[in-house]
Amino acid sequence: MERNQLRRQVRLMRQSLFDQGFLDEQFVQLEELQDDANPNFVEEVATLYYRDSSRSLQILEQALQRNPRDFNKLDNYMQQFKGSSSSIGAKKVKADCQQFREYCNAGNAEGWQGKLGQSRHHVDPSNQESHQQPESSLD
Amino acid sequence: MESSFSSPRNDTFPAGLRVLVVDDDPTWLKILEKMLKKCSYEVTTCGLARDALHLLRQKKDGYDIVISDVNMPDMDGFRLLEHVGLEMDLPVIMMSVDGETSRVMKGVQHGACDYLLKPIRMKELRNIWQHVFRKKIHEIRDIESHESFEGIQFIRSGSDQYDEGYFLSADDLTSSRKRKDVDNKYDDKDFADLSSTKKARVVWSVDLHQKFVKAVHQIGFDKVGPKKILDLMNVPWLTRENVASHLQKYRLYLSRLQKENELKSSCGGMKHSDYSSKDAHGSFGLQNSISIQQSDVAHGSFKVSGNSLVSQRVGTKSHESDIEGIVSEPVAEPKKGSNGNIPDSQKTRSPQMDFNNSYAETKKGLIGNVPDSQKIRTPQVRPSHSLASVESEVNFTEFESAIPTKYSRNEIQLNKKQKPLIPLNSGFNKPPLPGPHSHFQVDRVQSIPSSSSRPSIAEEDVTGPAKSKPSYSEYINIQGSHVSPTISTADSFPDQIKSCVVNHQVSEAVSTSTANMEYQGFNLNCITDLESAQRNLIVESASPFGFLDDGFQICWYQGDCYGMNLGLQNIEFPEYNDPALVSEVPAHLYDALRFDYPYEPSEYSVIGQGLFIS
Numbered sequence: 001m002e003r004n005q006l007r008r009q010v011r012l013m014r015q016s017l018f019d020q021g022f023l024d025e026q027f028v029q030l031e032e033l034q035d036d037a038n039p040n041f042v043e044e045v046a047t048l049y050y051r052d053s054s055r056s057l058q059i060l061e062q063a064l065q066r067n068p069r070d071f072n073k074l075d076n077y078m079q080q081f082k083g084s085s086s087s088i089g090a091k092k093v094k095a096d097c098q099q100f101r102e103y104c105n106a107g108n109a110e111g112w113q114g115k116l117g118q119s120r121h122h123v124d125p126s127n128q129e130s131h132q133q134p135e136s137s138l139d
Numbered sequence: 140m141e142s143s144f145s146s147p148r149n150d151t152f153p154a155g156l157r158v159l160v161v162d163d164d165p166t167w168l169k170i171l172e173k174m175l176k177k178c179s180y181e182v183t184t185c186g187l188a189r190d191a192l193h194l195l196r197q198k199k200d201g202y203d204i205v206i207s208d209v210n211m212p213d214m215d216g217f218r219l220l221e222h223v224g225l226e227m228d229l230p231v232i233m234m235s236v237d238g239e240t241s242r243v244m245k246g247v248q249h250g251a252c253d254y255l256l257k258p259i260r261m262k263e264l265r266n267i268w269q270h271v272f273r274k275k276i277h278e279i280r281d282i283e284s285h286e287s288f289e290g291i292q293f294i295r296s297g298s299d300q301y302d303e304g305y306f307l308s309a310d311d312l313t314s315s316r317k318r319k320d321v322d323n324k325y326d327d328k329d330f331a332d333l334s335s336t337k338k339a340r341v342v343w344s345v346d347l348h349q350k351f352v353k354a355v356h357q358i359g360f361d362k363v364g365p366k367k368i369l370d371l372m373n374v375p376w377l378t379r380e381n382v383a384s385h386l387q388k389y390r391l392y393l394s395r396l397q398k399e400n401e402l403k404s405s406c407g408g409m410k411h412s413d414y415s416s417k418d419a420h421g422s423f424g425l426q427n428s429i430s431i432q433q434s435d436v437a438h439g440s441f442k443v444s445g446n447s448l449v450s451q452r453v454g455t456k457s458h459e460s461d462i463e464g465i466v467s468e469p470v471a472e473p474k475k476g477s478n479g480n481i482p483d484s485q486k487t488r489s490p491q492m493d494f495n496n497s498y499a500e501t502k503k504g505l506i507g508n509v510p511d512s513q514k515i516r517t518p519q520v521r522p523s524h525s526l527a528s529v530e531s532e533v534n535f536t537e538f539e540s541a542i543p544t545k546y547s548r549n550e551i552q553l554n555k556k557q558k559p560l561i562p563l564n565s566g567f568n569k570p571p572l573p574g575p576h577s578h579f580q581v582d583r584v585q586s587i588p589s590s591s592s593r594p595s596i597a598e599e600d601v602t603g604p605a606k607s608k609p610s611y612s613e614y615i616n617i618q619g620s621h622v623s624p625t626i627s628t629a630d631s632f633p634d635q636i637k638s639c640v641v642n643h644q645v646s647e648a649v650s651t652s653t654a655n656m657e658y659q660g661f662n663l664n665c666i667t668d669l670e671s672a673q674r675n676l677i678v679e680s681a682s683p684f685g686f687l688d689d690g691f692q693i694c695w696y697q698g699d700c701y702g703m704n705l706g707l708q709n710i711e712f713p714e715y716n717d718p719a720l721v722s723e724v725p726a727h728l729y730d731a732l733r734f735d736y737p738y739e740p741s742e743y744s745v746i747g748q749g750l751f752i753s
Binding site for chain 1: 163164165170173174176177208210236237260
């Protein structure tokens with residue numbers, strides 16, 4: 001019973017992530033990839049992503065603080081971050097990245113900082129990790 | 140990462156397809172690996188482009204297809220793409236989260252057979268086998284068309300059967316991801332036949348490529364044609380189509396290098412601008428425009444195969460003196476008379492000098508590049524065939540040796556000169572090829588009465604250019620690899636670039652002697668038009684002469700051939716007033732072109748290493 005309840009919760013949470021636009025279809029693809037050979041596939045990928053993204057965000061922050069700002073580099077970093085966010089289906093983060101790049105092109109550093117903060121929030125593990133763990137523990 | 144064996148694959152194609160995935164993003168690597176495994180492919184993942192190249196080179200036939208990301212920290216995805224296409228001739232698929240048309244176009248230009256957008260879906264990966272299949276089919280056709288093939292008979296019959304079988308199942312294949320159907324349709328025997336043709340697939344090894352470059356040089360860039368190359372190469376199992384496609388790749392490669400060189404040079408502060416101003420023609424950077432150069436160049440043939448040397452010459456038009464024509468030739472097809480670049484009639488001087496056509500006319504700096512900025516554009520680019528003028532030749536030889544072109548470079552042993560020079564051969568040469576060529580080159584140089592050591596250099600260069608092999612690969616090496624001072628006999632490296640390098644080296648050596656002054660004079664004259672790109676190439680050598688292109692320098696000094704390639708453009712050969720030199724040079728070059736010099740296998744390996752951006 002408790003199990004069912006947990007399952008239901010996970011399902012709802014997952015659905016809300018989609019509804020709120022945090023996740024997109026790519027995430028579904030990942031789920032489909034999960035099979036007997038890789039039962040924790042999604043979790044593993046998510047872990048990789050979080051590790052990688054926190055590193056990316058760090059690099060971005062450092063680059064932002066540098067003066068004068070090298071927008072080219074920032075653009076590259078952001079491109080990379082966008083790429084890895086697309087891997088997990090992190091829709092909002094990806095959109096943020098796109099915005100960042102636009103700011104970059106326009107040389108708008110303040111916009112950058114604002115967006116960076118927002119991205120951090122979007123990547124917040126609590127959004128997705130908690131989603132993963134209940135599922136794996138249930139199975 | 141292990142490579143798979145080919146036999147099981149054949150029976151159940153496309154299952155078992157050996158895929159190499161290259162991406163710096165660990166998340167994507169994991170996802171792609173999983174996806175490809177689900178497609179029943181054999182996957183090998185790689186986080187660095189260098190590792191990937193290493194793997195590919197280790198097992199030439201170990202993979203069927205490569206999937207690579209575009210943005211990678213250690214190497215540009217497009218560059219990797221070029222390498223793979225040239226060295227291994229495998230289909231390469233590019234991926235990126237950026238789907239801008241310009242990027243996609245760039246991918247296609249570099250030879251990608253497909254460009255996927257991230258996030259990548261399973262269904263997109265399921266169909267990648269079509270690229271492998273397509274290539275096989277083309278190879279079979281190539282082979283079949285080659286009458287002389289003895290072993291083709293079996294292939295032909297096999298492929299015919301295969302084709303029929305394929306067509307039958309084509310619908311199934313394309314309709315869905317039901318690979319099972321395909322497997323069922325495929326007759327094992329048929330497929331086996333098809334795969335047996337795989338043996339006939341051309342893998343452009345270092346040796347083969349060197350032969351190719353040599354042939355290109357020998358023929359003369361502007362006259363190059365697949366059939367001629369094929370005949371010269373004298374490789375029985377090679378088809379005209381193989382050569383044609385390889386030639387195209389090479390040209391693209393050279394032009395690309397040239398462009399990059401130009402960029403580099405600008406970054407490096409090369410004096411491109413100086414040149415460019417002069418150069419009215421602007422055609423300079425043509426990657427494919429090498430031919431342009433040729434037209435003008437008297438000797439014309441030099442033209443380095445299209446890519447590279449675009450140096451087309453910059454400005455030569457504007458003043459005759461611009462040698463520019465020189466270098467711009469992308470080393471690409473040195474075949475041409477080495478100096479193809481000199482589009483302007485100026486070339487006069489050295490027929491060979493493709494380099495820098497401009498220089499031909501203008502006595503200006505010999506080595507073409509140094510028009511004002513002293514860039515020696517040195518016709519590196521010009522693979523030296525035709526150093527029309529002694530100068531040009533000089534440059535070539537210099538280049539040649541310098542040019543790490545895989546093959547030839549080593550040959551060019553500008554030993555004497557090279558020593559002081561930066562090891563152009565970037566890597567190839569590791570040890571200066573003491574081969575006969577080198578001597579001969581050196582000797583020639585010495586024989587040249589002209590005071591300027593340059594002429595002598597030219598000789599060396601001349602020989603070098605002859606060697607200039609389309610060492611695009613060398614070029615690559617050059618960049619990173621060590622420019623070995625021992626530019627082995629400048630066997631007319633087709634790679635103009637190399638020559639550039641060589642030139643520098645040589646020129647450097649020469650400069651010491653005396654020619655420096657002379658060259659400088661020449662360069663100044665010639666170089667006026669030197670295009671910045673060219674400059675790059677020659678710059679280095681110009682140090683003594685002063686006309687070395689910055690870009691060029693970069694190549695040499697830093698052992699970075701890369702710069703050289705681009706710089707070829709400005710190879711300006713100072714005009715040598717010494718007719719003897721001129722006449723001598725051409726002969727020189729041609730001799731060199733004749734692959735007199737034996738290539739030392741060790742050199743090749745060196746080159747190989749050098750070429751591959753180690």
